[in-house]
Amino acid sequence: MGLQVYRSDYCGDLAARDVGRKVILAGWVHRRRDHGGLIFIDLRDREGIVQVVFSPEVSAEAFKIAEAVRGEYVLRVEGEVRRRPPGTENPRLKTGEVEVYATACNILNRAKTPPFLIEDEINVDEDLRLRYRYLDLRRPEMQEAIRMRHRAAKAVRDFLDAHGFWEIETPMLTKSTPEGARDYLVPSRVNPGRFYALPQSPQLFKQILMVAGMDRYFQIVRCFRDEDLRADRQPEFTQIDIEMSFVDVDDVLSLSEALIAAVCREVAGVEVKTPFPRLTYADAMEFYGTDKPDLRYGMRLTDVSDLVAGSEFKVFAGAVAAGGCVKGIAVPGAASFSRREIDELTRYAALFGAKGLAYIQLTPEGPKSPILKFFKPGEIEALAGRLEAGTGDLLLFVADRRPVVQRSLGALRTHLAAMLGLVPAGFAFLWVVDFPLLEYDETEQRYVAVHHPFTAPREEDIPLLATDPGRVRAKAYDLVLNGVELGGGSIRIHRREVQEELFRAIDLRPEEAAEKFGFLLEAFEYGAPPHGGIAFGFDRLLMLLLGRKTIRDVIPFPKTQSAQDLMTGAPAPVTAHQLAELHIRLQLKEPAVARAQVSGPLVGSKGN
Template sequence: MKRTTYAGLVNKEYLNQEIVLKGWVQKRRDLGNLIFIDLRDREGIVQLVFSKEFSQGALAVADDLRSEYVIEVQGKVVPRSEKEINPKMKTGEIEIEVHEAKILNKAKTPPFYIQDNINVSDELRLKYRYLDLRRPEMQRGLLIRNRITQAVHSYFDSKGFIDIETPDLTKSTPEGARDYLVPSRIYPGHFYALPQSPQLFKQLLMGAGFDRYYQLARCFRDEDLRGDRQPEFTQIDMETSFLDAEEIQDLTEGLIAKVMKETLNIEVKLPFDRITWEESMARFGTDQPDVRFGMELKDLSDIVKNSDFKVFANAVQNGGQVKAIAVPGGADLYSRKAIDNYTEYVKRFGAKGLAWLKVTAEGFTGPIAKFFKEDEIYRQILAQTEAKSGDLLLFVADRSKVVADTLGYLRVAIANEQQMIPQDKFAYLWIVDWPLFEYDEGDRRWVPAHHPFTMPNEEDVHYLMNDGEDPHQAHAQSYDIILNGLELGGGSIRIHDRALQERMLKALGFTKERAEKSFGYLLDALDYGFPPHGGLAIGLDRFARLLANRDNIRDVIAFPKNSKAIEPMTAAPRPVAEKQLQELHLFSVNEHDENE
């Protein structure tokens, strides 16, 4: 029998038609001479009705059906009675009177229910991923991902971009995350690296004259997994020549608008707001701000620098800051014990403590209220924080980074805890004018805020080109696109001048010889008439996760790794046979069975 349509797409337009459906048994309800089967496929569920009145043979088949059996049926689409209509189902107004039925394959009882909102471990879901992916919410995530990629291809094609693949076997470079290495059989002791991004190749394509490139690029990073990270991921990658930063941002906004419309039928307002990196850090304590709610950081340093509360005064006098957030209604929401729990938690950000005040109609209450009884300072604090009676003020006094990290975390944590964030809102924002460098306190060295090929602002080029000037004061022609408090993507204008690129590498600690060894092919290319160029990359996995309203990017990747970088279904990575290692001139320090 040839399938007519998908089960989840049958509607009143098919009334009184004979159709053929194929799929999985979701549920079976046996009423004796009447059996109901919910048939499921990737588009949804439709109700089948088996009765000896329609077909004795089909009823006999239905009697043998169990969950997850694969079947095909032929029958007539009929309306449900008024009282049987299910408004929660797309197919809830109709059902199928089955005339013929056939079992295509039987199934064992699955290790978990094939339905949404199951309470089962991620490890079990990943081990039986082919079953997990049958669940409607998982299929919806991958279907949304597919609609995103279709919109991406359509948009870039309409804008004159060319889809060009770049290599997956490349040269290892010393910057960025740890590379995945691939040993060469032909050249013993030599290794390819899997690309962390197509960055240098897409820049070289600009030098080759392909002024509008894009690609759905596979990227690989051998780093510890946390949050939404995967060792392999996909980015929507683009590069252009002869466009400035705002023009690239405008192109990106057009892409996002098309994706939102074609994926979720949502119109987005253009252009997106733009704020500088410094403003983002000052107002939100992070360069990935969630602007769906308020509770912004307020600087009180000038107000409290001469106060009697020495913790505040000393912090300002030592070059630090005093900032606060006002929690709406927090005076009643948070007990002293709850605040103490937060105080203990924020120590991980370097904060020495968390001061607080509750705002009442009579004034401040709390451990430090006695220091702020004066009418003038009381009014100034209320005006600066925009706090009202019943609000809770949380203060941090420390170095600017500690203040930003601590209050930036508290702002989001409290908003989530109090359900202050509208979950049906998509808030896009550009963060622009980034520092060219940032200091890595773990490695105790300066690193690129984006990557070593980012162009500084025109007025800041002298910081790199003139000996004796501090290159770390320069800002960059770079930009990140933020969605709901997460970095969706980022990009920059690139360096197209060899002398400036060499100076950039020097500022990062590269000797001339090391720069030549690592990036000589790019430096040589810059000698041959390289055009001004720039680009951007958007994380496809994260974009799909946000649009599908899933908690983790694993839910929009067909076969992801777990938090230990293991793929539980195939048990990868695994040892390989000694013969394979010998061919690659390698040996393993772990004993293993060659048959594994």
């Protein structure tokens, strides 16, 4: 065809200012309408859609080509930008004031009929979308998500560069040091019987960079965890990884707030107020029953143990006497719940360990409940007052050991807020700080790290490592957004003797510690500075800022819930020759491949 220029402009960039210009466009046929004497084609590229008019009076040859065009054909169009006739403007399009009269047209490629419409808000099974991801990504809402992903990454880089950070790459092939999830292992052909692991995070390398004097590091990095998937989990994911030297908790938190504010401004166009509120882990559990509470609505958990310790209701009094507690929440406007609805809530609470759910309905006619007969005059009023409840509200109580009460009532709070539409729009950021450093693992019969075993304990708690490890508080922090953990980090241990003491607290034998982390311990002997950092889930941040329900809608090529790539067919079998080169023989269990188990975790579920 001898084409010199494929396009002069993007379709979606044309506007009234371009009227009279000759343009060359290239894109996909979004929609075609044949009106007999005229053919209208909505031509689409990544910037939007513009209407192209084919008239035999302008170009008989272009009109003839347009007659053969179908949806998703790839076209190159030459033409003149004209203002649409009055009354035919389309305010739903950026280009709705103009149209292009075609003077020439070339079909660059034909297309089969797509298995679903290339438009937003389609009701299509997600597996079909992932099977044809290259078509799904043509949809405007998906293109906008990928555009925002780019802009968010650029905002992160620009912000951190302006604050003296260097972007430094860390290895993708490293050593297996399980961090709470299974590693993806990579066999080494040139070292038979040995394996690399894909990194669950760059944790050890970024600490080594601080020892190396790099001072301020960041990376927008791919990480890998072979774990069961949920809406906000993927086997490979992206995180904003940050580490700084000569800092303490407040330094990391204040810089992180400014970074997140910059990304919110760029991606969502909103100004978020800083500093973010802070809650200790103990208070988060006490008042919300979770370490990632959503602060956009109320229904705080309220302790009423002192009010019911002497009551005649033995369930309440007995729980308090046994060292447990009684807590309640006030559900606004729910006093009219039926017995069936309350039974459903009772069953829901039971999923989280509650043995029962007591309730009081504050109706206009007065309190109603099967437990009223156990309370003296004034006691119901005292309970309602403590929960700051009024007429029309429903009081729900759980009596048990404190962890059970917190877990079950916290889950009920979240469940009811969603069910009753009590969750307002907007962004509610929160720091949760002062996590426990260690927690006891009943299966392993030992303490494990809540975040990871390189997290520094609070200085005043270091003596407890040897005597009462469960009481040691960590210099750790999580950023929560709308009830979702957005990221986490900590100040790190930077002295060998403290690191070895923590290893002893989690029953990591010296020889095992030397094998797994000897290079880090040795590095600490050469002048490691105090340092700390944080990592944010980049995919999760975008999901929340763009109002999507799953991170799969902000990742170009995600995996399914079963960690499969439906487009490429991965994971897939390999040939016997490839296995032989790697000195690997498969031993399969029917009907599925047995999943290799990694030895007991060194840490809990939290990352950086």
